[in-house]
Amino acid sequence: MLRSFFIKYRILLFAVAGLTISTVPGLGQVKPSGEQVLQMLKEAKEKGMTDAEIEKIALENGYTLSSLQEMRGGVSDVNEKVIQEHKLEKAVPRQMVDPIDDVKINQTPDTPEDVPLFGSSFFSTSSASFEPDLRIATPLNYILGPDDEFSLDLSGKYSEIFRLRVSPEGTVRLLNFPPIFVSGLTVDEAKKLILSKLGTAYSGGGVYANVSLDKIRSIKVTVVGKAKNPGTYTLSSLATVFHALHVSGGPSLQGTFREIEVIRQNKSIRKIDLYKYITAADASDNIMLQDQDVILIKPYNKRxxxxxxxxxxxxxxxxxxxxxxxxxxxxxxxxxxxxxxxxxxxxxxxxxxxxxxxxxxxxxxxxxxxxxxxxxGKILERFENRVTISGAVYRGGDYALEPGLQTVSQLIKKADGVAENAFLNRGLIQRLNEHLEPVNISFDVRKLLKGEIEDIQLRKNDVVVIKSIQDLKEAEDVEIYGEIIKSGKYKFFEGMTVEDLVFLAGGYTYGAIPYRVEVSRRVKEGVTEPGKGGEDVKLFELTLSDDLSVSGKDKEFALMPFDIVVIRRSQQYKIQRHSYVFGEVNYPGGYVIKSNFERISDLITKSGGLKEEAYLKGAQFRRDGHSVALDVASILEKPDQPSNLLLFSGDTLIIPRKQETVEVFGDVLNPSFISFDPGFNYRDYLSQAGGYTKSADKNRVFVTYSNGITKRTKRPLLIFRKYPKIEPGSRITVTAKLQDTNNQKLSTSERVMIISAITTFSLTIIRILPEIFNK
CATH class of the missing domain: 3.10.560.10 (Outer membrane lipoprotein wza domain like)
Incomplete structure (x- = not known):
């Protein structure tokens, strides 16, 4: 939008300077800087042109009032930018903003929510700007003034068109007639006046006239008081009050919406109530403005x-x-x-x-x-005439407490009666007493329906509950697990058998043995005696066939609620298990474990043996995603040793190429990878890594080999250390000393006292030792 403004305003400025668009170099290609725009404005001012004249040229060149307002804002933005760039003192703008606008209307301790000011959004959108449409037919009540241009089209007996311009003195000239004063007249009045002046030239009748506006003038309107942007605005002479209010931003947070005054020649000619338009679309207050009108927005009176x-x-x-x-x-x-x-x-x-x-x-x-x-407030969740029935009735729900429905029996009848599985020995009425405390009223449903007891009068908000027999019992189900397609819980039905349950569960899996079916059943009271080693559950073993048929005594076996059925797997049935070998073998990949006695060495044999570049000392063995430290080279030499583990499903052996580096890591000055040298020992590699840091613990050095085996520094003698042998792919880890935060360094005086005490104690022992031995 800003780039569009620069182009439009650049065209305007060159038009003001007397140039044509064709003489403007690079128009629309290079955006002029703020300094260039100000320079062009300065040149226009030097030619003696006022802001009103510049705006007039803009209107004559096809600019609308909204684009003129956009250019005004663009110039303000440019001026602001130039001022900031040159760090100049900012001048007070013509249009002052009410400082109260920056205060939120809801900033009070008791209004945490955002509550808008009714009508404020009316001026926040550009779609309702009330900008006058210049393409409409000329309104006959339009008042002419200086700089208006209109055409007088004569037709009939004489045909001629006169293009007239109202001079600053308010007159128009045509033919050889003296000036005709039309300023302040409506279009219709001006037409009649001109025709009367032309009467002598066009006598005889049969002449018709039509007046149309060609170019309209601009007017100055001032908005004062509690407006968001008070100031003086250049508007079209067709502008209305609502349009002027819109371009000024409308009333501020302290301004009135109900009593806005239009002042003309120091007299109040209209009071505007915006609520009439906002709430009822009454636009009677949207009057047309005249030059030098003042719109006064007073502070609001009552909110x-x-x-x-x-x-x-x-x-x-x-x-x-x-x-x-x-x-x-x-x-x-x-x-x-x-x-x-x-x-x-x-x-x-x-x-x-x-x-x-x-x-x-x-x-x-x-x-x-x-x-x-x-x-x-919000209405409470209470009803003045509601009663509710739920449970074992055909049409449970809410009903109206009304004539014909006043008792419990009438409510049950309204709900189409009780269901066949209803528990008729007891029903409940849940009610709120006069203190709104919940109370229960029980009744015998069977006797109530037979009329053997007095009917119960209902009150509003009563809830009648009738349970079914199933509602009063624990949910009965049976379970099946093991070698079955869909194991889990199933609803129990009277007369259900094991073969029925297997059928519901989708049948056996491939490894199932139907001739060994186990059923466990809960033990109820009286079956066992406490303290006598009785059974906690009863177990049954049944024999079924693959076609879900039974024979013999098992044919009479029926399931009971909560029975658990287990289908066993065949002892010989096994699913395929695989172990894997990767790396430097002839045929890497997965291999089936044929028996429970296969070991790591067998896996290498299956893979076709090792390649020449295989490095067995670096071989890694993994189980369940974890590395197992093994010496695979030793296993191949002596397969009967315990480290030649039995293979499990998923075991993976990785045999790498020989590695040619050694990593030195931890508390050394230069942790790095060092090329392996058979002639190097631990100290050589440490030297290549820059040596120990001050915090290194020389007694806690670890060497981890490629196969996962770890060895640490040993001290066979108190003075000397023995370091592990370094092999290709090894990782040397130098740990830091453990920090004991509870111990503090001794001062010099404390050290002197301790040394003195030790010396005294030693001399005493030396002196008394001969006496002890003599005794």
Whole structure:
């Protein structure tokens, strides 16, 4: 948008300077800088042109009022940028912004939610700018003024077109007639006046005239008071009050929406109430403006806050004579969940707040005061005539407490009666007493329905509960597990057999043995005696065939609720298991484990043996994703040793190529990889890594070999250390000393005292030792 502004304004400035578009080099290709725009403005000013004349040229060159406003804002942006770049003192702008606009309207301790100001969004969108349409037919009530241009089209007996321009003195000239004063006249009045002046030249009648505006003038309108952007604006002479309010941003947060005044020649000619247009689309106040009109936006007089269950919660401005009902209507009325019987309010008494409520009958007469805050509550989840029935009836749910439905028996009848599986010995009525405390009332359903006991009168919000027989029993099911397609729980049915359950579970798996089916059953009271070693459950073994048939005594066996059936797997049935070998073997990949006695050495044999570049000392063996430290080279030499492990499914052996580096890691000065040298020992590699750091623990050095085996430094004698042998692919880890935070370094005086005490003790022992031995 800014680039478009620069192009438009550059064309305008060159037009002002007397140049044509063709003489503008690189137009639309290079965006002029802020300094260039200011320079062109300066040149226009030096030619004696005012801002109004520049804006007039813009209108004559096809610019709309909205684009003119855009250019004004663009120039302001450019000026701001140039000022900031040159660090100049910023001048006070013509259009001052009300500082109160920066304060949120809801910044009070009791309004944590965001509540908008009703009507403020009316001026926040550009789609409703009320910009006049210059392409409409010429309005007959349009008042002519200086710089207006119009055409007088004569037809009939004489045909001629006169193009007339209203001079600064308010006159037009045509033919050899003296100037005709038309300023301040409507288009219709000007047409009649001109025709009357031309009467002598076109006598005889039969002449018709039509007036159309060619170019309209611009007018100056000033917006003052509590506007968001007060100031003077150049508008089209067709502009209306709403358009002027829109370009100025409308009322500020402290401005009125209800009593905006239009002042013309120091007299108030109209009071504008924007709520009439916002709420009822009444545009009667949208009058046309004239040059030098002033729009005065006063501070608001009375503002009310309405929140809660209304369609448009907001701050509303009220005028004299309006009531609470008026504000509710402005808010669009209630939501479907609103409690409309009364509205709570809070009012500032001048000394403190007071609260109260307004009954519904007083909404239309309740007088409003500035700062009143109303809250429309939400209706409670209560019903004045509801009763409910649930459970073993055909049509449970909510019913209306009404004539013909006043008792429990009538409610059961309304619900189409009890179901066949209803438990008729007891029903419950859940009720709230006069203190809103829950109480239960039980009754015999069977006797009530037969009329053997007195019927029970219902109250609002009663809930009648009738249970089924199944509701009063633990859910009965049976379970099946093992070598079955769909193991799990299944609903129990009377007369269910094991073969029925196997059928429901999808049948056996391939490895199942149906002739060994185990059923476990819960033991109820009386079956065993406590303390006598009785059974906790009873076990049954059945024999089934593959076609789910049984014979003999098993044919009479029926399942009971909570039985658990287990289908066993055949002892000989095994699924294929695989182990894997990768790396430097002739045929890497997965291999089936034929028996439970295959070992690591067998896996190497299956893979076709090792390649020449295989490095057995670096071979790694993994089980369940974890590395197992093994010496595979030793296993191949002596397969009968315990480290030649039995193979499990998923075991993986990796045989790498010979590695030619050694890694030195940890508390050394230069941790790095060093090429393997058969003539190097531990100290040589340490030297290549820069030696120990100050925090290194020389007694805790580890060497980890490629196959995962780890060895550490040993001290066979107190003075000397023995380091592990270094092989290709080894990793030397030098650990840091353990820090004991509880021990602190001794001071010099403490050391002297300890040494003195040790010396004294030693001399004493030396002196008394001969005496001890002599004794």
């Amino acid at each position: 009310i806050k309405l929140t809660g269950e209304v369609k448009t919660p907001a701050f509303f401005e009220a005028v004299s004579g309006e009531t609470l009902q008026t504000i509710i209507d402005y808010a669009g009325g209630y939501t479907p969940e609103a409690y409309t019987f009364s509205v709570n309010y809070r009012r500032n008494t001048g000394k403190e707040y007071k609260v109260g409520h307004v009954p519904e009958a007083s909404y239309a007469s309740f007088e409003l005061k500035n700062g009143d805050r109303f809250d429309v």
